[in-house]
Amino acid sequence: MTFWDQAVEIARVDLRVERRIGDVLRIILPFAVIALLVFPLALGVDLSAITQLGPAVFWAIGVLFGMQVALRQAADDRPERRDLYSLLGVDPAARFVGRALSGSVLMVGFLIVLLVATFVLYSPRLPSGWPGAVILALLLTAVGLTELGTLAGEVTAGLRSRTALASLIVAPLAIPLVIGGSQTLESLARDTSILPWLLLLVATDLALAVAGVALARPLEEASR
């Protein structure tokens, strides 16, 4: 079994489990949409402010609730299952990659639905050429956020109050992703280059991927 075969198998089963329990679809997504709805209600009837704030609110809600999507695996990661994977010879790095893969698929779906909800609720005025830039930023943010959540899950494995601790790790480290995602659209609106922000997202994604793969084995051994 190659590294990638193991990663794909982990991702496949993870997505199957999500399809059955529906944490993202039935719990996290509705709450995120409600949070999007609450903002315009709090702002009152100032429609121009609502329109202007739409993209920023999307990124803020997307990242905050996206953290829950990214961390959902950690809640279900029992020590017995980790031991089983070890004794089946699963490479911990393959497990990290597999979980990041399945999490990214879910995260992209989650952010796309949230984006559609933002259009419906905020009718944001977007600069020309926005679809390509937004989709690219959304994909890179989704991957980075999932890698971050998966890594935080590994760092906190075996600890008490694991979910709370993992959130505390993810929140500050997600800042480059929020900045990169939101500033991509801002730069487009100001007619300046979006490249630096996309590079920030790519660099963050790569750094998290390298850290996740390199640390997977030591973190797994330390969690026991």
Added chain:
Amino acid sequence: MRLHRVGTHVELEDAGVSLGGQIILRELTLSLGASEVIGIAGSNGSGKTTFLRLLATLTAPNQGSGRVLGAALGTTEVYGIRRDIGLIGHIPTVVAELSLRENLEHATRLIGGDTARNERALQVVGLAEAADRKVEQSSFGMLRRTEAARLLITRPKLLLLDEAFSGLDVDAQELIDALITRTRESGGAVVMVSHDAGHLADRADRVLGVSAGRLERVA
């Protein structure tokens, strides 16, 4: 430098394990050869499970040294032999949201095995009719049978059983016995732990006790 004896599956020399600053196991010296079955008896909290985790390479010794299937404990060598170790723990290890069949398929795919053999394994463990049940709809005994089917597929060289007979009906106990026999006949070794020394004596070549973290001869 000590030479590893050929054909020895487990070799411990003055090995000790501490967890959270507390000594759980101390001065463990043991040699376990091919086709050998040993039982480890001890009361609750005596360190039996930690002992099995040590042999499963999931816990490293803080003192002394040891080798399992030729790999030195506490080193990176163990990563290469874990695939040859089978462990049945207190709690059956399955993915709760999958069916019994899907659990077996998942394990088979992860080791790069042929899933076509799974149906036969499910038949052998008596799960052919119930394999599509979800874990939550399955009894403890059915989950144990799923683990047994997994071990039929993974064919471990070192089989570790932690109270594996508890809560099982006679048929399921016979299945675990068959696993032990099969492992022994294929040149593997088996370590069983239980609080019931008499239960172990029926199955093991020798029975050791764990008391105050030390191994001692019982029968």
